[in-house]
Amino acid sequence: MIFLISLCIALLFVILCSNLLIKKPTTFYVGAAIIGIASVVMTWADFDMPAIVNDWVLPIIARGGLTGALFVIVMYASAFPSRSLGAKIFMPIRGQISIIASILGIGHGIAYSKQYINMVVNGSGNLDVATIVFIIDSVVMSLLMIPLFITSFKAVRKRMNGKTWKSLQQSAYIFYFLLFIHVMLLMVPRALKGEMGYDLTVFVYGFVFISYFLCRVIKAVNKSNLEIIPKKQIVAMATALFLATLAVAVIMNTSTVNAKDENIKTKAGSSRSSGSTVDLEDGTYNGEAMGNNGNIGVDVTVKDGAITDIVITKFVDDKEFFDKDVDGKILIDEVIENQSTDVDGISGATYSSKGFLGAVDDALEKAK
Ligand code: HEM
Numbered sequence: 001m002i003f004l005i006s007l008c009i010a011l012l013f014v015i016l017c018s019n020l021l022i023k024k025p026t027t028f029y030v031g032a033a034i035i036g037i038a039s040v041v042m043t044w045a046d047f048d049m050p051a052i053v054n055d056w057v058l059p060i061i062a063r064g065g066l067t068g069a070l071f072v073i074v075m076y077a078s079a080f081p082s083r084s085l086g087a088k089i090f091m092p093i094r095g096q097i098s099i100i101a102s103i104l105g106i107g108h109g110i111a112y113s114k115q116y117i118n119m120v121v122n123g124s125g126n127l128d129v130a131t132i133v134f135i136i137d138s139v140v141m142s143l144l145m146i147p148l149f150i151t152s153f154k155a156v157r158k159r160m161n162g163k164t165w166k167s168l169q170q171s172a173y174i175f176y177f178l179l180f181i182h183v184m185l186l187m188v189p190r191a192l193k194g195e196m197g198y199d200l201t202v203f204v205y206g207f208v209f210i211s212y213f214l215c216r217v218i219k220a221v222n223k224s225n226l227e228i229i230p231k232k233q234i235v236a237m238a239t240a241l242f243l244a245t246l247a248v249a250v251i252m253n254t255s256t257v258n259a260k261d262e263n264i265k266t267k268a269g270s271s272r273s274s275g276s277t278v279d280l281e282d283g284t285y286n287g288e289a290m291g292n293n294g295n296i297g298v299d300v301t302v303k304d305g306a307i308t309d310i311v312i313t314k315f316v317d318d319k320e321f322f323d324k325d326v327d328g329k330i331l332i333d334e335v336i337e338n339q340s341t342d343v344d345g346i347s348g349a350t351y352s353s354k355g356f357l358g359a360v361d362d363a364l365e366k367a368k
Contacts (some may be wrong), residue, residue: 001197003204005056006065010073014097018089021096032100035061036107043111048347064108068183070101072208075176079215081222095152102149109142115292115351122316134185141178144171180209280305280367287363291355292317298356300363307336310360322352331356 014021021028039062042049049058060066077094080086090097116135119127127135147168150156157165183205191198284301297314300307310332315324322328327346331353334343341360345353 001200002059002063002065003068003201006060006069007072009060010066010069014073014093015089018093021093025096025099028096028100029103032103036103039107040111044114054350061104062108062111064105067101067104067108068179070097070104071176071179072212074098074101075212076215079212079219081219095154095157098152099149102145102152105145109138115290118292118316119290119295130185130189134182137178137181137185141175141182144175144178148172148175176209176212180205280364283367285363285366286313287359287361287366288314289355289358289362291315292321292349292351296352296355296359298359298363300360300367302367307339307364310335312356317349317352317355322346322349327352328356335360
C-alpha cells in the first residue's frame with residue numbers, strides 16, 4: 001500500500017515537475033537532502049509524532065517507499081521502447097530522478113542503519129540467516145549506489161570517458177536486483193505471518209520488478225534482432241505475467257488468512273468461549289522480535305488458556321527511551337489485563353514497544 005501511494009506521488013511529481021527538473025535540478029536536490037535529514041532525525045529521535053506522520057509521512061519518506069518508487073521510475077525509463085511516450089517523458093530527466101532517489105535512499109539507509117549496527121554490536125550471536133543476508137544485501141546495495149549517484153551528475157559525467165561511464169552504469173542492474181531482494185526479505189515474512197496489507201505489497205513489488213525484467217529482455221532481444229518478438233506477443237506475455245503474479249498473491253493470501261485473523265488480536269481468555277478464535281495450550285513459551293537495538297526476548301506463561309505472566313528475558317534497548325522495569329511492566333500489565341497484544345505502545349519508544357509486543361506475539365504463536 002505504502003509503495004503504491006509512493007509510486008503515485010513519485011509519478012505525479014516527475015510528470016508535473018519535468019521542466020523544472022531540467023531547469024533547476026539543484027533546488028530539488030536540496031529539497032531531497034532536507035527530507036533525507038528530516039527522516040533520519042525523526043527515526044533516530046523517536047519523537048512522539050501525530051498519527052498522520054507516523055502512519056503516512058514516515059513510511060513514505062523514511063521507510064524507503066519514495067526512494068523505492070523513484071528508483072522504479074529510473075528503472076522503467078530505460079526499459080520503455082526507445083520512441084515510446086514513456087521514454088520521451090522519463091529519459092531526459094532520468095539522471096535527475098536517480099540523484100533525488102539516491103539522496104532519499106541515503107537518508108533512509110542512515111535512518112535504519114543505526115538499528116542494525118546496534119544489532120550487530122549487541123547481539124551478533126543471535127542474528128538469524130535472513131537478517132544477516134539482509135544486512136549484507138543492504139551494505140552492498142549502498143556501496144553500489146554511491147558511484148551510481150555521483151556519476152549521475154552531468155558535471156561528473158561530462159568529465160568521464162563515455163565507455164567507462166556506460167560500463168559503470170551497468171552495475172545499476174545489480175543494484176536493482178539487490179533492491180528487489182532487500183524488499184522481498186522484509187515483506188515476504190510479514191506477508192506469510194498474515195500482517196495486514198503485506199500480501200498486496202509483495203504482489204505489487206513482485207509485479208513491478210518481474211515486469212521490468214521482462215521489458216528489458218524484450219527490449220534487448222528486439223534491439224539485436226530487429227523486432228523478432230511481435231507487439232501482440234509482448235502484450236500476451238505481460239498479461240500472462242500479471243495473471244501469474246496475481247495467482248501467487250491470491251494463493252499467499254489464502255494461506256495466510258487464518259494467521260491474519262489470529263495475529264495481534266489474540267484474545268486468549270475470551271478465545272475459549274467465542275469458539276471462533278484460538279485455543280492456547282498451557283505452558284511457558286519464549287518469543288523474540290526486533291526492538292530498537294536488537295532482539296527483545298520474552299517468556300510468556302499461559303494457564304487455563306489465558307496469559308498469566310510475561311517475563312522479559314532479553315533486552316538491549318536504551319533505558320532512557322524504554323526502561324524495561326518501568327515501561328516493560330506497564331506493557332506486561334496491559335497485555336495481561338487485555339489478554340491481547342493490541343494495546344498502545346509507550347510513547348516515545350515506538351520500536352521497543354513494537355519489539356516487546358512482537359515478541360509476545362511470537363511466543364503466543366507457539367502456544368496455539
Ligand atoms: C541503498 C539504498 C536503499 C534503498 C533504495 C532502500 C529501499 C527500500 C525500500 C524500497 C523499502 C520498502 C519500503 C516499503 O514499501 O515499505 C525499504 C525498506 C527498508 N529498508 Fe531500505 N533501502 C536502502 C538502504 C537500506 C539500508 C542501508 C538499511 C539498513 C540496513 C535499510 C533498511 C530497511 C528497513 C529496516 C526497511 C523496512 C522498513 C519498515 O517497513 O519498517 N535500507 N528500503
